[in-house]
């Protein structure tokens with residue numbers, strides 16, 4: 001999948017990523033107290049982790065915590081996509097089991113992006129179905145799919161670069177403030193708009209805290225480094241409190257320090273019951289972090305198995321050696 005967002009990182013230099021950044025200390029800290037909304041942050045004194053955990057545990061519709069790991073919220077069957085005379089995706093079937101990290105890899109042109117776009121509603125399949133939590137979601141609009149709890153990361157659009165991190169979070173697209181979030185934070189009461197905004201702000205701070213980018217709240221998104229952008233993209237996606245998160249090259253352009261942090265966050269969310277499907281070029285990252293790997297080649301699934309099985313597969317080695325790795 002081609003990566004274009006990093007080129008749009010803006011003229012201003014990214015906020016420096018240093019060891020200090022991991023401790024939450026950057027130039028952006030200086031301005032933290034100046035945020036008119038920073039004071040609204042404290043809610044009930046509970047930690048963001050506790051709040052995120054509560055979201056996981058309180059919503060019976062999400063992250064049900066099937067210990068056997070056999071429930072598959074996402075099922076793809078017989079997907080096919082033709083562009084004119086080109087078959088980009090051909091008879092692709094797989095499922096993604098709850099609470100797992102599944103990697104989707106393959107050489108250039110294998111059909112990963114197209115599959116990703118078919119699942120998230122950005123493209124309509126020529127044939128085949130996508131089911132989510134038992135419902136046929138084939139052909140639904142992207143926001144309808146997001147609202148059902150199947151979220152994807154979006155690259156920070158150019159116009160959003162001129163807004164702060166906090167504004168980016170508050171202005172997450174409608175489809176990204178999913179119904180599941182509203183269900184979980186306002187199950188029955190219909191509070192005033194102000195109350196809803198307060199609830200949203202609380203949730204935004206929880207998620208920013210979780211990703212350790214709360215100290216960047218007042219920083220312009222355009223000033224963020226590649227890794228910080230990826231954290232913001234994930235934070236925006238998590239606002240929906242999704243069941244399943246589809247990550248599109250989450251490690252592209254990310255330095256090793258933030259890559260490690262990003263991985264820790266993903267693993268922590270996975271342990272809490274969130275499910276991930278990750279499209280990624282970096283084979284080692286996928287092999288070392290996913291329990292299941294799907295390898296695509298020339299539009300088809302070449303191999304679907306554990307990292308150990310993938311590593312031993314002659315056909316996978318052949319496909320990669322023949323490709324541009």
Ligand SMILES: Nc1ncnc2c1ncn2[C@@H]1O[C@H](COP(=O)(O)OP(=O)(O)OP(=O)(O)O)[C@@H](O)[C@H]1O
Nearest residue numbers: 001002083086088107108109110111112113114115
């Ligand atoms: N809109 C399109 N029109 C025509 N052909 C397309 C279109 N999108 C993708 N393709 C073709 O479909 C095939 C699969 O492309 P796709 O981008 O899904 O692969 P990929 O595995 O994501 O590749 P990469 O890792 O290089 O981005 C390629 O041959 C590509 O040229």
